[in-house]
Amino acid sequence: MQEIRNYTMNFGPQHPAAHGVLRLVLEMDGETVVRADPHIGLLHRGTEKLAESKPFNQSIGYMDRLDYVSMMCNEHAYVRAIETLLGIEAPERAQYIRTMFDEITRILNHLMWLGSNALDLGAMGVFLYTFREREELMDVYEAVSGARMHATYYRPGGVYRDLPDHMSKYRESPWHKGEDLKRFNSWREGSMLDYLDAFTADFPHKVDEYEELLTGNRIWKQRTVGIGVISPEVAQQWSMSGVMLRGSGIEWDLRKKQPYAKYAEMDFDIPVGTHGDCYDRYLVRVAEMRQSNRIIRQCVKWLRENPGPVIVRNFKVAPPPRMEMKEDMEAMIYHFKLFSEGYCVPAGETYAAIEAPKGEFGCYLISDGANKPFRLHCRAPGFAHLSSMDTVVRGHMLADVVAMIGTYDLVFGEVDR
Amino acid sequence: MADLFLHQLVLPVAYILAIVVPLIVAVAMFVYWERKVIGWMHVRLGPTKIGPWGTLQAFADVFKLLFKEVILPAKANRFLYYLGPLIAVVPALAVWAVVPFDSRMVVSNANAGVLYLLAVNSIGVYGIIIAGWASNSRYALLGAMRSAAQVISYELATGFCLICVLILAGSLNITEIVNAQAGSKGFFEWFWLPLLPVFVIFFIAGVAETNRLPFDMAEGESEIVAGFHVEYSGSPFALFFLAEYANMILISFLSAIFFLGGWLSPVQGWVHLDAPGWINWLWTGGFVWILIKAFLMSFLFLWFRATFPRYRYDQIMRLGWKIFIPIAIAWLFVSGCMRYFDWVSVGVGA
Numbered sequence: 078m079q080e081i082r083n084y085t086m087n088f089g090p091q092h093p094a095a096h097g098v099l100r101l102v103l104e105m106d107g108e109t110v111v112r113a114d115p116h117i118g119l120l121h122r123g124t125e126k127l128a129e130s131k132p133f134n135q136s137i138g139y140m141d142r143l144d145y146v147s148m149m150c151n152e153h154a155y156v157r158a159i160e161t162l163l164g165i166e167a168p169e170r171a172q173y174i175r176t177m178f179d180e181i182t183r184i185l186n187h188l189m190w191l192g193s194n195a196l197d198l199g200a201m202g203v204f205l206y207t208f209r210e211r212e213e214l215m216d217v218y219e220a221v222s223g224a225r226m227h228a229t230y231y232r233p234g235g236v237y238r239d240l241p242d243h244m245s246k247y248r249e250s251p252w253h254k255g256e257d258l259k260r261f262n263s264w265r266e267g268s269m270l271d272y273l274d275a276f277t278a279d280f281p282h283k284v285d286e287y288e289e290l291l292t293g294n295r296i297w298k299q300r301t302v303g304i305g306v307i308s309p310e311v312a313q314q315w316s317m318s319g320v321m322l323r324g325s326g327i328e329w330d331l332r333k334k335q336p337y338a339k340y341a342e343m344d345f346d347i348p349v350g351t352h353g354d355c356y357d358r359y360l361v362r363v364a365e366m367r368q369s370n371r372i373i374r375q376c377v378k379w380l381r382e383n384p385g386p387v388i389v390r391n392f393k394v395a396p397p398p399r400m401e402m403k404e405d406m407e408a409m410i411y412h413f414k415l416f417s418e419g420y421c422v423p424a425g426e427t428y429a430a431i432e433a434p435k436g437e438f439g440c441y442l443i444s445d446g447a448n449k450p451f452r453l454h455c456r457a458p459g460f461a462h463l464s465s466m467d468t469v470v471r472g473h474m475l476a477d478v479v480a481m482i483g484t485y486d487l488v489f490g491e492v493d494r
Numbered sequence: 495m496a497d498l499f500l501h502q503l504v505l506p507v508a509y510i511l512a513i514v515v516p517l518i519v520a521v522a523m524f525v526y527w528e529r530k531v532i533g534w535m536h537v538r539l540g541p542t543k544i545g546p547w548g549t550l551q552a553f554a555d556v557f558k559l560l561f562k563e564v565i566l567p568a569k570a571n572r573f574l575y576y577l578g579p580l581i582a583v584v585p586a587l588a589v590w591a592v593v594p595f596d597s598r599m600v601v602s603n604a605n606a607g608v609l610y611l612l613a614v615n616s617i618g619v620y621g622i623i624i625a626g627w628a629s630n631s632r633y634a635l636l637g638a639m640r641s642a643a644q645v646i647s648y649e650l651a652t653g654f655c656l657i658c659v660l661i662l663a664g665s666l667n668i669t670e671i672v673n674a675q676a677g678s679k680g681f682f683e684w685f686w687l688p689l690l691p692v693f694v695i696f697f698i699a700g701v702a703e704t705n706r707l708p709f710d711m712a713e714g715e716s717e718i719v720a721g722f723h724v725e726y727s728g729s730p731f732a733l734f735f736l737a738e739y740a741n742m743i744l745i746s747f748l749s750a751i752f753f754l755g756g757w758l759s760p761v762q763g764w765v766h767l768d769a770p771g772w773i774n775w776l777w778t779g780g781f782v783w784i785l786i787k788a789f790l791m792s793f794l795f796l797w798f799r800a801t802f803p804r805y806r807y808d809q810i811m812r813l814g815w816k817i818f819i820p821i822a823i824a825w826l827f828v829s830g831c832m833r834y835f836d837w838v839s840v841g842v843g844a
Binding site for chain 1: 532633710716718800802
């Protein structure tokens with residue numbers, strides 16, 4: 078009798094569902110996956126090594142590019158690590174701004190996830206709907222930092238500058254004119270906080286729209302319920318965090334358990350799943366978007382009522398205001414020193430973690446007292462999740478692997494670093 | 495001799511052209527319409543650049559495909575690789591020989607029209623299987639395997655649905671089947687009413703057979719990239735494309751013919767007016783009605799595509815074997831009873 082062997086299949090790195098550059102070597106028995114072997118490193122850019130060769134502040138921009146779907150959250154972990162070593166704390170208003178932008182980022186990330194996961198499972202419509210709302214939040218990023226993705230907005234000791242008091246408007250074009258143009262610009266008449274107010278008032282209805290297309294959809298449920306079940310024990314063994322852990326029913330969220338920024342003052346809930354399958358993780362993420370929306374509203378309310386400084390007045394760490402520089406020699410010198418040499422961080426080591434949309438994102442930072450980090454290590458949630466791939470997808474069908482990669486919410490910028 | 499020449503060569507070729515040319519144009523316009531409709535459903539515009547409102551976009555795409563290089567994968571079987579798209583497209587066009595557009599507007603008014611239809615239509619899947627196997631790619635092979643399993647199981651369901659229609663109509667001739675739906679009670683005379691579950695199954699099975707969302711796992715864009723035609727480019731790819739869309743239009747026409755009274759008017763028997771001939775078709779029936787019905791049915795294809803997620807391979811099998819085929823068989827008996835005990839009066843033709 079002829080021996081029947083399984084065959085291997087190269088899933089990616091050039092694959093529509095590989096979410097970037099995942100290369101998955103699958104050993105298949107017909108349609109069933111016998112073994113999955115994720116290969117990583119195709120997007121390795123040596124971020125950690127690069128950070129060792131430049132002043133602390135110049136690596137903030139690299140953090141955006143790690144998990145390029147949740148930009149400001151990565152920055153947050155990095156600047157918190159530096160702040161801990163320096164022993165400084167950002168002004169209250171900056172903390173609120175960070176909290177707000179972390180949550181905006183969470184919505185951005187979950188929208189991206191929801192859209193691309195739905196697209197992986199064939200529901201094209203949801204993808205375009207989520208990107209419609211992403212666009213509106215991207216405009217907030219742009220308004221505050223000038224860049225739509227790689228903001229580089231957080232600084233050790235606060236944020237780069239205060240919130241703008243106006244939003245940029247659409248100009249008339251062959252596609253946007255008349256009533257359309259008015260509708261597009263109707264949220265943009267006031268300040269950025271007004272804009273966010275309008276957005277957060279509207280956003281829950283948009284989430285309802287996505288849910289209407291997916292949550293009760295029989296096909297969606299058939300594709301996700303009972304697929305890729307991760308038991309709480311397995312989730313902990315693989316050191317999962319974030320939604321992967323909460324979907325399995327473990328209520329662990331750094332925002333509640335080890336509050337940072339202003340999360341202790343915020344009123345929000347942690348959604349938790351029960352079965353640990355793809356459907357639960359979907360529900361948890363959708364519920365998290367609604368919670369983030371609540372947090373943003375609370376931040377907007379506070380920020381409206383409490384103007385103040387957004388960065389520490391410690392010129393060794395943060396640049397002096399431009400007006401002072403024009404007249405004050407001292408300020409001028411500080412500015413020059415800061416942007417050439419940077420600042421020296423006392424020797425020591427620290428680990429600062431935040432609850433990024435994908436899970437626990439942490440920065441382990443060692444300083445030897447120089448103006449550059451001695452060693453920086455980023456703890457990326459996606460890396461820990463991806464390593465469990467083989468355990469989880471074994472015995473599933475090829476189409477389920479796609480669903481699983483989707484709910485892992487992988488971004489290779491942070492896995493490969 | 496001249497007579498023979500006319501009847502054996504000129505007229506058949508003219509008939510074929512009269513069907514195929516409008517069909518290909520219809521496919522092109524359907525592709526445009528699909529992109530527009532899905533665009534609107536997705537809060538975007540769809541094609542706008544080529545021609546007025548982008549109407550010529552489909553033609554631009556066709557010419558682009560025709561001028562592109564045809565790439566033969568290194569270890570592909572050359573003969574089968576090129577045979578695949580031909581086998582897919584020829585039946586997709588040949589089926590139209592027995593499709594009537596009006597009471598007298600049909601190329602071949604064959605007595606066993608439905609049999610011909612089923613026979614020719616089921617050849618098309620060989621094109622997909624051969625293409626998937628000949629490309630010598632694992633993704634393509636998976637797509638071919640999936641497609642073979644899917645089409646076989648759904649063709650059974652389609653077959654049972656058609657038997658129900660045949661029982662009520664009492665004929666295998668497609669024109670007769672439409673005439674059997676004529677009567678005095680407007681659109682309540684059509685077969686969708688007594689055969690409602692069968693109608694639904696027939697259309698869904700049709701969607702599955704044409705490999706469209708939510709049953710498109712033979713292509714499965716995000717799983718097996720493009721399935722059976724992943725290695726195809728240029729004009730062979732265009733042939734697959736043409737076959738798929740011609741089949742979609744065919745399923746729309748067949749649903750209209752078997753269950754929605756073909757060219758019959760929805761107000762047949764209700765409105766009696768003396769009006770000039772050019773407006774008469776509104777209540778006496780005419781080919782415009784079948785076009786309208788087919789257009790509405792084909793719109794469903796696009797709607798499905800814009801909204802639904804994709805089924806998994808084994809789930810499609812389960813849906814076909816455990817739900818559709820049992821229901822279709824059960825309704826076979828019901829429609830037999832309808833006929834035997836005269837529960838339904840079938841049109842003037844019967």
